[in-house]
Amino acid sequence: MRRYSAFAIAREAMRFHTGWGRAGRAPEPKKHYDVVIVGAGGHGLATAYYLGKNHGITNVAIIEKGWLGGGNTGRNTSIIRSNYLQDESAAIYEKSRSLYETLSQDLNYNIMFSPRGVMMLAQTEHEVRGYKRTEHANRLQGVETRFISPTEVKKLLPIIELRGPRFPVLGALWQPRGGTARHDAIAWGYARACSDMGMDILQKCEVTGINQTAGKVTGVETTKGAISCDKLGLIVAGHSGHLAEMAGFRLPIESVALQALVSEPIKPCMDVVVMANTVHGYMSQSDKGEMVIGGGADGFNNYTQRGSFHHVEETVRALIETFPMISRLKMLRQWGGIVDMTGDRSPIIGKTPLGNCFIDCGWGTGGFKAIPGSGWSMAATMAKGEPDEFAAGFGLERFREGRFIDESVAAGVAH
Numbered sequence: 001m002r003r004y005s006a007f008a009i010a011r012e013a014m015r016f017h018t019g020w021g022r023a024g025r026a027p028e029p030k031k032h033y034d035v036v037i038v039g040a041g042g043h044g045l046a047t048a049y050y051l052g053k054n055h056g057i058t059n060v061a062i063i064e065k066g067w068l069g070g071g072n073t074g075r076n077t078s079i080i081r082s083n084y085l086q087d088e089s090a091a092i093y094e095k096s097r098s099l100y101e102t103l104s105q106d107l108n109y110n111i112m113f114s115p116r117g118v119m120m121l122a123q124t125e126h127e128v129r130g131y132k133r134t135e136h137a138n139r140l141q142g143v144e145t146r147f148i149s150p151t152e153v154k155k156l157l158p159i160i161e162l163r164g165p166r167f168p169v170l171g172a173l174w175q176p177r178g179g180t181a182r183h184d185a186i187a188w189g190y191a192r193a194c195s196d197m198g199m200d201i202l203q204k205c206e207v208t209g210i211n212q213t214a215g216k217v218t219g220v221e222t223t224k225g226a227i228s229c230d231k232l233g234l235i236v237a238g239h240s241g242h243l244a245e246m247a248g249f250r251l252p253i254e255s256v257a258l259q260a261l262v263s264e265p266i267k268p269c270m271d272v273v274v275m276a277n278t279v280h281g282y283m284s285q286s287d288k289g290e291m292v293i294g295g296g297a298d299g300f301n302n303y304t305q306r307g308s309f310h311h312v313e314e315t316v317r318a319l320i321e322t323f324p325m326i327s328r329l330k331m332l333r334q335w336g337g338i339v340d341m342t343g344d345r346s347p348i349i350g351k352t353p354l355g356n357c358f359i360d361c362g363w364g365t366g367g368f369k370a371i372p373g374s375g376w377s378m379a380a381t382m383a384k385g386e387p388d389e390f391a392a393g394f395g396l397e398r399f400r401e402g403r404f405i406d407e408s409v410a411a412g413v414a415h
């Protein structure tokens with residue numbers, strides 16, 4: 001793989017950009033791989049990348065029924081933060097956030113990480129208490145957050161109306177090193193690095209069955225034929241229930257549509273990410289100037305990748321209360337993704353009832369920020385056959401044991 005650099009750009013400019021090679025290979029499937037990963041979203045690709053980088057396992061196939069990052073990884077609002085309440089969550093999300101800091105250099109691919117700061121507004125006394133509690137928990141966990149006053153909120157975010165008609169702004173939980181990154185670039189950057197290590201990314205290849213004997217997976221059936229493997233990773237977000245059914249076990253997961261929308265581009269007017277959980281909406285401004293707005297998840301299970309119309313209406317109405325200046329913006333695009341929700345709003349990483357089959361799912365509405373950390377942890381878990389320090393609390397068995405990692409508050413608006 002040719003490295004991207006300022007010199008490469010200058011060289012290619014001189015020869016009219018005729019020398020750039022393909023970013024990755026388009027291989028045909030082999031008969032056998034050491035590891036097969038189902039799902040070329042961010043989590044699947046990151047797992048493959050760290051399998052190669054940290055554990056030297058490169059005979060790997062990543063099988064994708066659509067295209068690279070065409071699932072939730074390419075559909076999210078790209079918020080990155082680690083201000084979760086429980087120790088297990090703070091540990092893995094902070095690991096992930098810290099990997100994001102240097103991911104562009106690591107992958108030699110500009111992922112446009114922008115640690116512009118994430119602000120979670122407190123608009124009720126209950127929220128003030130909740131966020132102060134999170135601030136104290138984060139201090140013990142080594143996560144840098146601070147509860148800030150309404151005056152500081154206004155200073156960081158001049159377009160905000162502090163005295164909203166229903167809910168005044170009483171302060172905010174502020175994470176200065178939270179922010180955003182370009183979501184497609186995460187998929188492309190990891191994919192390019194995986195391809196460079198000799199791994200096969202098989203796009204437009206759907207897994208239709210999971211072969212097994214004596215409680216162990218032997219391979220998968222795909223639309224491009226059967227592929228055998230020593231270890232299998234299921235990393236398919238909203239489709240996890242289907243894959244688990246193919247493997248013969250059930251997951252405590254529901255799949256629902258979550259949606260987002262963007263406005264027409266306008267001049268820069270806010271340089272932080274803001275989340276308003278009470279009125280339920282959140283917003284940031286993209287590099288192109290569009291206001292990126294996220295809404296709620298549908299209240300019923302579905303696979304539509306669209307989302308219901310009333311959510312758009314409710315989200316926009318809620319945000320206009322706090323940001324009246326957006327009321328005259330035109331909305332350009334709206335879309336949805338299928339997210340995989342667990343009861344405690346925490347992910348599942350680890351072993352399955354089949355000895356050599358592992359699963360990474362349940363990231364629900366907030367797994368973009370977790371991609372590097374999850375990949376790091378899932379790769380270690382698959383390589384060693386046992387959950388690593390980050391995955392230890394997130395196993396499937398916690399649902400049987402009633403040992404939940406309750407993040408339903410930290411995951412309120414949930415991104």
Ligand SMILES: Cc1cc2nc3c(=O)[nH]c(=O)nc-3n(C[C@H](O)[C@H](O)[C@H](O)COP(=O)(O)OP(=O)(O)OC[C@H]3O[C@@H](n4cnc5c(N)ncnc54)[C@H](O)[C@@H]3O)c2cc1C
Nearest residue numbers: 039041042043065071072073076077079207337367368369
């Ligand atoms: C509108 C929206 C906004 C969001 N905003 C944020 C945010 O701001 N911050 C944040 O942290 N998170 C956010 N999220 C959540 C985040 O996008 C997801 O948690 C994360 O992208 C999940 O990544 P993944 O790799 O697990 O899944 P995906 O990216 O969905 O990848 C799974 C892949 O598996 C493939 N697949 C499925 N079945 C098969 C099969 N049988 N064979 C082969 N391939 C298969 C799919 O085609 C898909 O490409 C948001 C999600 C949505 C929908």
